[in-house]
Structures are given as structure tokens and as C-alpha cells.
Amino acid sequence: MDTSTHITMGFGLAGLALLDPSIDSNPQLANAIMLCTVVGSNAPDFDYFIKLFKGNGMYVEHHRGASHSIPALFIWSLLISGITFSFFNDASFFQLFIWTLIAVVVHVVFDIFNAYGTQAGRPFTKKWLSINIIPLFDPFIMFIHFIGFTFWIIGFHPGFVFIYAYFIIIGYIILRFLIANRKKQLIGTEESQPSNRITLIPSIWLNKWDIVIEKEKSYGVGRIEGKAIIWYHHFDKYNNDSNIINKSLKDKNVNHFLANSKHTHVLTHPTSSGIEVRWIDLRFRNKNHYPYMAVVKFDKENNIQASYTGWVHNTSHLSEKLAKPERSIVANG
Numbered sequence: 001m002d003t004s005t006h007i008t009m010g011f012g013l014a015g016l017a018l019l020d021p022s023i024d025s026n027p028q029l030a031n032a033i034m035l036c037t038v039v040g041s042n043a044p045d046f047d048y049f050i051k052l053f054k055g056n057g058m059y060v061e062h063h064r065g066a067s068h069s070i071p072a073l074f075i076w077s078l079l080i081s082g083i084t085f086s087f088f089n090d091a092s093f094f095q096l097f098i099w100t101l102i103a104v105v106v107h108v109v110f111d112i113f114n115a116y117g118t119q120a121g122r123p124f125t126k127k128w129l130s131i132n133i134i135p136l137f138d139p140f141i142m143f144i145h146f147i148g149f150t151f152w153i154i155g156f157h158p159g160f161v162f163i164y165a166y167f168i169i170i171g172y173i174i175l176r177f178l179i180a181n182r183k184k185q186l187i188g189t190e191e192s193q194p195s196n197r198i199t200l201i202p203s204i205w206l207n208k209w210d211i212v213i214e215k216e217k218s219y220g221v222g223r224i225e226g227k228a229i230i231w232y233h234h235f236d237k238y239n240n241d242s243n244i245i246n247k248s249l250k251d252k253n254v255n256h257f258l259a260n261s262k263h264t265h266v267l268t269h270p271t272s273s274g275i276e277v278r279w280i281d282l283r284f285r286n287k288n289h290y291p292y293m294a295v296v297k298f299d300k301e302n303n304i305q306a307s308y309t310g311w312v313h314n315t316s317h318l319s320e321k322l323a324k325p326e327r328s329i330v331a332n333g
Contacts, residue, residue: 001111020095022095028091114135183224198212251294293310
């Protein structure tokens with residue numbers, strides 16, 4: 001989920017914690033737990049520091065990786081509750097730890113529910129886990145929280161408010177899961193062959209789901225609206241004999257991108273100074289644009305000049321991203 005949702009859920013969990021009379025009757029403990037749940041709700045995304053110290057490419061590859069793993073759940077919880085306890089000596093360390101752990105686990109679980117997924121199974125598996133039933137930003141989940149905060153502000157007990165709120169959200173998640181299964185049943189027999197890889201991508205609307213079908217030699221990208229399937233793009237898979245494409249695979253930013261991408265396609269784009277090779281993740285479509293990509297810039301002699309990986313929502317800004325020095329790192333070999 002996005003950062004604003006994680007922050008919001010941190011405050012919601014702090015309200016839920018007040019169901020415990022020992023917390024509700026101790027303002028200092030309640031404040032300490034609120035600090036723990038808000039920080040804990042965002043802690044797995046502290047891997048953002050990878051971007052600051054190792055660059056955007058390393059961040060793209062490792063975001064939602066080790067920081068969302070099983071050991072990390074307990075490391076984050078111990079670290080956050082331990083630091084908080086040092087400032088709130090009258091608080092219960094056990095309660096701080098439990099509510100921090102709940103916040104961290106909720107963060108990871110909700111990240112599994114969206115299309116990007118996490119490596120939450122590490123160290124047992126490095127497979128990216130993704131259930132694909134909730135969009136990266138879900139306005140309904142935010143709306144339920146804001147309704148809860150409103151009742152809290154006007155005097156209702158936050159513990160009871162948020163236990164009802166989270167029952168509603170759990171029901172909403174189950175509903176989305178059932179709708180996703182129904183949408184999959186609409187896909188025709190030809191597309192549902194065992195050799196094909198089919199991915200549904202949730203939107204903010206319950207009746208609109210994006211779809212990517214990967215076949216042996218092609219991709220199909222479309223949307224399911226109600227019971228109708230609308231196909232937007234069809235791509236033939238790239239030619240393995242293409243020298244320029246194979247050369248782009250030696251770039252570190254492309255390798256970072258491919259490490260956690262799914263349904264990746266590659267396009268070549270001629271420029272005045274040479275050619276750009278663009279690797280795109282077909283799961284993330286915005287109208288006719290695929291913003292999650294890796295780009296390698298070649299000169300007219302097919303030498304790599306620069307590269308970049310990440311989200312490019314406006315291609316007019318791509319030249320600025322490619323101009324930064326850290327983008328031009330090339331892998332050995």
C-alpha cells in the first residue's frame with residue numbers, strides 16, 4: 001500500500017489498542033503505543049534508505065524484500081518497541097512489542113494483497129508473494145479510517161469504533177477476493193490454457209480489473225469491466241537474436257528491474273543520438289503508458305551511455321533521469 005495508507009492504519013491500530021483497559025486508563029502508555037503503531041506501520045518501507053545510499057536501481061530490486069521478511073517482522077518490532085520503551089519507562093515493554101508487531105504484520109499483509117507484492121516468505125523462499133486484490137491506494141480503506149477518526153473525535157470510544165471498522169475492511173477484502181475469482185472465470189478457454197500466465201490487477205473500482213495474459217510468443221493487456229473483456233494492447237515477445245536488446249541485459253539497472261518484475265516486455269525507441277531500449281512491466285498500465293520501466297540509452301555506435309530504472313510517469317522527464325551519473329552503471333560480462 002502507499003505511505004499515506006500505512007500511516008493512517010497506524011493511527012487506527014492505536015485506536016484499536018484502547019480496547020485494552022490497561023492502555024485506555026494510562027495516557028502515557030496509550031501515547032507510547034500510538035508512536036509504536038504509526039512507526040511500525042511504516043517500518044518495512046524504511047528500506048528507502050537503500051535508495052539514498054545505493055541508488056534507485058538497488059532500491060527497485062530490494063524494495064519489499066528483506067525488510068518485509070519473517071525475521072524483519074521481529075527485528076523491526078524489537079527495535080521500535082525497545083527505543084520507545086527507553087523514553088516511556090512507565091510503559092509495558094510487552095504491550096509495546098505486541099502492538100508494534102501487529103502494526104508491522106498488518107503492513108506486510110496489506111502489501112501482499114496488491115500487485116507489486118513482497119518477499120514476505122524469506123528466508124524460506126525468495127518468491128514474490130502477491131494476491132492481487134487491492135490497489136496500491138484504496139480509497140474505500142482510507143474512507144473507513146476517516147469515518148473512524150471522525151467518530152473518535154466526536155467522543156465515541158476508539159477501540160469499539162475501530163474494531164467495527166476493521167471488521168468492515170476484512171469483509172471488503174473477502175468481497176474483493178470473491179470478485180477476483182469471478183473475473184478470472186470470465187476469461188475464455190483459449191486464454192486459460194495451462195501454459196499461459198494470467199494476472200489480474202485490481203483498480204479502485206470493484207467492477208474494473210486490469211488483466212495481463214502472457215502466452216508463449218505474445219502478451220495481451222486489457223481490462224475486465226463488468227462481464228466484458230476489453231483488449232488494449234497485444235505485443236509479440238522480443239527477438240532473442242536482437243543484439244541491442246541482449247546488450248541492454250548487461251546493464252545493472254535492467255538487472256535490478258528484472259529481479260522483481262513480472263510480464264516484462266521490451267521496446268526499442270530511436271533517438272537523435274542513438275537508440276533507447278525500454279523494458280516495461282505490463283502489470284502497471286496508465287492509459288497507453290507503462291510507467292514502471294528500465295531504460296538504457298545507447299549512442300549511434302551502440303555503446304551504453306546511461307540507464308535508469310523506476311517509475312517514469314512522464315517520459316518527457318526521462319532525459320533528466322538518464323542524465324544523472326549513478327544511472328549509467330553497467331554490469332560486468
